[in-house]
Amino acid sequence: MIGVCVGIHRDSALCRAKNLGGHTMKMNVENLNLFYGEHQALFDVGLEVPEHKVVALIGPSGCGKSTFLRTLNRMNDLIDGVRVEGDIKLDGEDIYAPETDLVQLRKRVGMVFQRPNPFPMSIYDNVAYGCRVHGFKDKKKLDEIVEKSLRGAALWDEVKDRLNASAMGMSGGQQQRLCIARVMAVEPEVVLMDEPCSALDPISTMKIEELVTEIKKDFTIVMVTHNMQQAARVSDFTAFFLNGKLIEHDKTDVIFTKPHDKKTEDYITGRFG
Ligand SMILES: Nc1ncnc2c1ncn2[C@@H]1O[C@H](COP(=O)(O)OP(=O)(O)OP(=O)(O)O)[C@@H](O)[C@H]1O
Numbered sequence: 001m002i003g004v005c006v007g008i009h010r011d012s013a014l015c016r017a018k019n020l021g022g023h024t025m026k027m028n029v030e031n032l033n034l035f036y037g038e039h040q041a042l043f044d045v046g047l048e049v050p051e052h053k054v055v056a057l058i059g060p061s062g063c064g065k066s067t068f069l070r071t072l073n074r075m076n077d078l079i080d081g082v083r084v085e086g087d088i089k090l091d092g093e094d095i096y097a098p099e100t101d102l103v104q105l106r107k108r109v110g111m112v113f114q115r116p117n118p119f120p121m122s123i124y125d126n127v128a129y130g131c132r133v134h135g136f137k138d139k140k141k142l143d144e145i146v147e148k149s150l151r152g153a154a155l156w157d158e159v160k161d162r163l164n165a166s167a168m169g170m171s172g173g174q175q176q177r178l179c180i181a182r183v184m185a186v187e188p189e190v191v192l193m194d195e196p197c198s199a200l201d202p203i204s205t206m207k208i209e210e211l212v213t214e215i216k217k218d219f220t221i222v223m224v225t226h227n228m229q230q231a232a233r234v235s236d237f238t239a240f241f242l243n244g245k246l247i248e249h250d251k252t253d254v255i256f257t258k259p260h261d262k263k264t265e266d267y268i269t270g271r272f273g
Contacts, residue, residue: 023050026190026220027072032086034067034076041067045086045246047239049190054212054221056231056252059241060272065224068241069192072222073109074102090190107134110188114195116175118167118182123150123159126167126178130186145185152218153181154211173204180211184219191215193223197230209234228268232256240264 027049034042042064049055049072057065070076071088074095088095095105107130118126127146128136136142146163150156155177159170167178176196183191193212197205212221212234225231231238232252239249240259248255248264259265266272 023053025049026051026091027222028087028089028092029071030087032068032071032084032088034064034071034085035083036079037081041244042071043243043245045244047246047249049220049222050237051220052216052218053236054216054223054234055237055239056235057222057224057239057241058226058228058231058267059247060267061226063241064244065241066194067244069194069222069224072190072192073106073111074100075106075111077102107186108188109190109192110183110186111192112176112179112183112194112196115199116172116179118170118175118178120166120168122164123167123170123178124163127181127185130182134186149181149185150178152184152215153177154207154214155181171204173200173207176200176204176208177211180208180215184215188219190220190222193221195224195226198226205230228256240267242267 025048029045029047029049032042032045033040045068047055057068059065067076071084072095076082076084084096090105090108094100095109119129121129124146127149128142131142131145136145147156147160150159155174158174159165167175170178176199180191180196197208200208209230212223215221223235235252237249238252238255240247240255240261240263242263248259248261250260255264256268259268
């Protein structure tokens with residue numbers, strides 16, 4: 001459990017992860033086991049997350065995708081009775097080290113949930129929220145951040161004339177893009193997405209998929225999806241989970257055209273799940 005260096009320092013050259021197979025690894029997970037009380041939900045999972053790529057997590061319901069995703073910014077810590085064993089590194093640093101600052105970690109590794117969860121406040125305040133929490137007060141700078149984030153989330157043109165209107169009056173698809181803008185505003189390095197399109201119509205889904213493809217130049221993305229076509233369309237790498245185990249992890253085209261494991265093939269061809 002000992003990282004390359006202590007604490008979470010964003011730009012430390014010493015802490016940069018190794019460049020493996022032509023990709024710089026943003027996160028490295030090794031020998032990860034997770035228990036909800038007596039129930040083991042993840043078994044010896046090892047996965048590398050390359051920088052500026054999209055990694056899709058697929059697998060049947062209950063196989064541990066969301067549980068795994070939540071280990072990457074320690075969201076499981078909020079659940080009573082959870083025990084985590086193993087190594088998870090961000091830029092080579094152990095995020096489970098006792099001295100890890102969780103607020104700082106979750107700023108660096110942001111999360112977008114299944115259902116859009118805007119705060120009951122204005123569109124502007126939703127996007128500015130995280131910056132204010134982190135002590136940002138300069139109004140002019142905040143205006144710039146809000147505009148940049150809304151543009152980045154492909155929402156600016158739709159909302160620029162009603163920034164002070166309540167976010168609760170937006171469509172579901174707009175709310176989800178707002179939640180993405182809210183995460184982007186604090187400039188995370190990794191964005192975790194837990195089935196971000198499952199509550200959306202096909203057009204909103206397409207917009208989120210385009211957005212994911214666009215923003216990966218700035219962020220590293222790990223996304224849970226039940227939608228196989230979506231994984232094939234937006235991800236560079238795909239990880240297939242079954243019964244809490246990572247069965248296979250490879251380039252997305254390999255997983256979908258010539259998987260190594262029969263269980264992966266059975267799942268992606270719809271034989272189970
Ligand atoms: N808060 C919790 N407390 C206890 N057990 C949990 C909790 N969350 C998940 N589990 C259990 O852990 C296992 C993995 O669940 P998880 O939600 O991670 O799977 P999933 O692949 O994301 O499923 P889905 O696709 O249906 O969302 C399941 O057996 C589930 O019942």
